[in-house]
Amino acid sequence: MITLYAADTANSGKIFLALEEMELPYEAVPVDLLRGAQFEPSHLRLNPNAKIPVIVDEDGPGGRRHVVFESGAILLYLAEKTAKFLSSDPVERSTAIQWLMLQMSSVGPMLGQFIHFARFAPSDNQYALARYRAQVLRVVDVLDGQLAQNSWLGGENYSVADIATFPWARALGGILDVDVEKKYKNIWRWTAQITLRPASERADAAKAALASHLIAPEKASPDALDRLFGRGESSK
Ligand SMILES: N[C@@H](CCC(=O)N[C@@H](CS)C(=O)NCC(=O)O)C(=O)O
CATH class of the missing domain: 1.20.1050.10 (Glutathione S-transferase Yfyf (Class Pi); Chain A, domain 2)
Structure with a gap:
């Protein structure tokens, strides 16, 4: 089983689409960026760069748990795992x-x-x-x-x-x-x-279901936006 840590964003959308195209079983866990969930220690242990998407594959290489961040790296990892959507030529x-x-x-x-x-x-x-x-x-x-x-x-x-x-x-x-x-x-x-593509429709539905657990961007407070963009009190 793969766990996908994601939000309602384009970079997350790539991984929903890949998992659906590759027909891999997965569970999507919402990371509420407007609540600052990406900065929590549990998330930083998965991605020290405090971003989504991240996947955790419990059945990674050698049957061991493997964590992957950066959407391009995730796509390459999944393509190699399944031998799909990346030619061997x-x-x-x-x-x-x-x-x-x-x-x-x-x-x-x-x-x-x-x-x-x-x-x-x-x-x-x-x-x-x-x-x-x-x-x-x-x-x-x-x-x-x-x-x-x-x-x-x-x-x-x-x-x-x-x-x-x-x-x-x-x-x-x-x-x-x-x-x-x-x-x-x-x-x-x-x-x-x-x-x-049917996988695209399924990916959209899965991402919409996840979005229902997140603060909608138009409801974000000025403080939440400052934290997300690293400005104001949140600037380094
Ligand atoms: N290059 C990264 C970009 C990831 C990224 O920027 N993710 C955004 C959401 S799409 C994020 O987590 N933002 C939270 C933040 O910057 O605090 C990837 O492709 O995975």
Whole structure:
């Protein structure tokens, strides 16, 4: 059995989708970021970087318990455990890993920073907003270009690269206030395909069930937001 420590976030969504696609039995445990649960000693023992998602696999390598944090590392671990969604062909495997790394190093961080400055920062931050919007638009063009030439990010097969990128890409319209169907038609085709997968529907349902145990972001107090963003009294 695998335990997934998660919240209602895109990075958590990757792991819900992977576990459902791989048909692994799991239990999802909510980590309420707005209550500061990520900073509790029990969570820091799982991830010293105080983030979700984290998985604990009771049946890890050698039959022993294994803890994995960082969503990209979790996806690679699960793909290797199940031999699913990561080709054994060296070229295909390397290509999928490149796109997985692009998600981890660029798509997620740039969108995350853009959302932060657009929704949670004081309004006198035009430089930061313009900087992250430009970075997001650049990498979104890269994704759309790759999907113009390939069915999936890693080439001809659905892989952990798609699983990692989908939860962020599906939210692009709302985040950037653009018509994705018109502007990024290849991303649109690809997100529609993943949305229709039965595992994707199950993952969404599981994440929604977990969200019902968490403080809704719109109900967060200013103190809770300061703790989450490490600002005010919570700044180092
Ligand atoms: N690179 C990490 C990012 C994880 C991350 O930023 N998680 C966020 C939620 S999506 C989090 O735990 N935030 C809590 C905090 O920063 O205190 C991954 O992909 O796992």
